[in-house]
Amino acid sequence: MSINIKKIIKINELLIKHFGVPERQNPLPNxxxxxxxxxxxxxxxxxxxxxxxxxxxxxxxxxxxxxxxxxxxxxxxxxxxxxxxxxxxxxxxxxxxxxxxxxxxxxxxxxxxxxxxxxxxxxxxxxxxxxxxxxxxxxLNRNICPVDTHLHRILNRIKLVNTKTPEKTFWELNKNFPDKIAHTFHTNLILLGREICKPIKPNCSICPIEKMCQFDKKNFITDKKETKKRILLLDNIGI
Ligand code: SF4
Missing domain, CATH: 1.10.340.30 (Hypothetical protein; domain 2)
Structure with missing residues (x-):
């Protein structure tokens, strides 16, 4: 299966809108x-x-x-x-x-x-x-996107890949990965996996890539605790 480059670029843009551009260590770690x-x-x-x-x-x-x-x-x-x-x-x-x-x-x-x-x-x-x-x-600053359990889960849920293990997802994704965006894409998808697209009960109602996701078990029932946490967060940052 060839990877959908346009979909990766679009997801990357949506994640940047939501999470921003992650900082890189400067100088790069040895x-x-x-x-x-x-x-x-x-x-x-x-x-x-x-x-x-x-x-x-x-x-x-x-x-x-x-x-x-x-x-x-x-x-x-x-x-x-x-x-x-x-x-x-x-x-x-x-x-x-x-x-x-x-x-x-x-x-x-x-x-x-x-x-x-x-x-x-x-x-x-x-x-x-x-x-x-x-x-x-x-x-080494190569445009290579590592795949952990978060990336493996999300990339399969959005049907960018159809793979059984993180290692298979890695080889599929990096066959033809779009230039220059590996760091942003990787880092923001980990944030998405930790905060929104959790293994159990993903919070699809606030997901920035929901429209691009073809997961057939999306969850729109908002967890009251999560909603409360989010309202408090927005209050704190004055939105
Ligand atoms: S819509 Fe739901 S399942 Fe799909 S990526 Fe977002 S949180 Fe995950």
Whole structure:
């Protein structure tokens, strides 16, 4: 199935109207920071993964120094992010390998095609396509759109794709993704997934892309708590 580029561009415009243009980090984070932060972010909230990342950053002067720490030490520092055993294993394995290559800047990635970069990064245990594609978008500034569970759910609901897993959605979406909009599209769809198009009871009555969505189980019954929260929010910002 070929992807509907016009639909992506239109959705991107509607999401910008609703959420604005998301800011980019300046300068872009280095690829190894993004890799480790994304490993830590799996199955936890932003707050806890940020705390775990900061614990590592405060304890070690650089990633080379962290590579000399034991797995146990790393596990203790990142405990707040959950799954500390598997995450510390992935981090330690990655750092050991980079030490062997003497390449903590991941220079081996920069000139490769996006498919080669994903191939290379997913050879490391504990690094999947989503983590690798975050490095491409956030650190290497490639026009590649990572797909997490929010994007996978929404893109299937609006019938832009018809896929069974986030990884399949990723390959389908990025076959022919429109220029320059991957960061905005990705970031705003995550916001939509967190705030409006939730897994259960999406709030379709306030959805900015409702007219473009072909989900057959739309929900227009407004949750009273959500409505109250929204009225309070609008009051606070004076609308
Ligand atoms: S209309 Fe409903 S199901 Fe469709 S994208 Fe919006 S919130 Fe999700």
């Amino acid at each position: 690829p190894l920071d993004t890799l480790i932060a994304t490993i830590l972010s799996q199955n936890t909230n932003d707050n806890n993964s940020y705390k775990a990342f900061n614990n590592l950053k405060k304890t070690f002067n650089n990633w080379e120094e962290a590579s000399n720490a034991s797995k146990k030490e790393i596990e203790k520092l990142i405990k707040v992010a959950g799954l500390a055993n598997s995450k510390s294993y992935a981090i330690k394995n990655l750092l050991n390998e980079l030490k062997k290559r003497n390449d903590f800047k991941l220079n081996f990635l920069t000139k490769e095609s996006y498919k080669n970069i994903i191939d290379e990064l997913t050879k490391f245990k504990g690094i999947g396509v989503k983590t690798a594609s975050c490095v491409l978008l956030f650190s």
